[in-house]
Amino acid sequence: MSQPRLSERGEPKTRASVAARTGHTLGITAVAFLSAGADRLATGDQQGHVRLWGFDRPPASAHTPVGSARRLRPLGKSAALHTRAVTALTTTRDYTVAASASGDGTVATWPTSNDQALPSHRLQAPGEDFTSAHLSPAGDRLWTTGSTAVRRWPTSVSAAEKALCDRLDDAHPDLRDQELVPDAREGFRCRT
Template sequence: MFAAPSSAGVNSVAFVLDGRLLATAESDRTVRLWNTRSRGTVRSPVRELTGHTASVSAVAADGTLLATGGQDDTVRLWRLDPAHPHRRPTLLRRTLRGHSGHVVALHLTADGHTLLSAGQDGTAALWNLTRPDRPVLRDSLRSPGETFTSAALSTDGTQAWTTAGPTARHWTLDPRHAASCICAATGAPLTEQQWRNVLPDFDHVPPCG
């Protein structure tokens, strides 16, 4: 059991470095890293990570990358050293700002190249982390009026789910899959004559061919 005497409460946990460490996101604005090979009640973490200005509400990890999100509406990225797991992680310079409400959930794809962050503002942000030192906001999924409480991303990054109250919402992130769903729902594609009537200035390209 891990129990830091100064902790004000644990909000989220994630295994780090193939399970060698456990990261806990805590209400005292701190992320703590614990040695999972320890036995008994452990009161001293391997490391304490600070930087958030409010309660840390979410944590996710894959490989050497650790993502933390907080009630300061931001996401921070940390790089760990697999050869020295107890060494202090490096805080990457850029703070991710894609929310106007508390960050409540984080999810990384298996390759660590895409991060999903969900906030209480009803926005789920997709970040390209191909270069974690230069993260890029790829897209924002918005559901006005909803307050997200959780989120998940498929292993290949083509689908996402968000929850808000009694609702679980599915998002398709692959344009080709989205197009096939639209075509299946609308039935037969536009005929060449219908295309000319609607789009006379464009060459006919069957949208569901």
């Protein structure tokens, strides 16, 4: 008979105890720091949810041991950004934008200034199973790898519209072209 897995504190790890501590009901599949001071982070899980966390600062005291543990606390609510497991979390160099990728073929980007992962831009590649993601240092491009390709994505609607227009000879994209940018303004036109 196998012994139950134990947490760092020696408590049995059950689905309910993990959910109570992590805000995730199934396993955590990805993690990324959201600040230079390592006082905020994001976790992704097998259900496609992303949760943001902050660390409480230990009280400043002459008696506080160096490297003492800081408590992790949830920020806001868990956000259901994907329908399958989160496979990657990434941030820009200045930690202002974060992104998550999933096995469901979707990517979401959001500003890290919020206490919840509220997507500002969504990207989709039907049939793709993303395995990793990396935001460029400036945050203007997102690279993903998956089961069929390595892809480079724009990270905002305006950047996506510009990328589409740069690739078109015609200053007026038709509806088929506009479907490549699902969040684009209806009837947008390329500048001539």
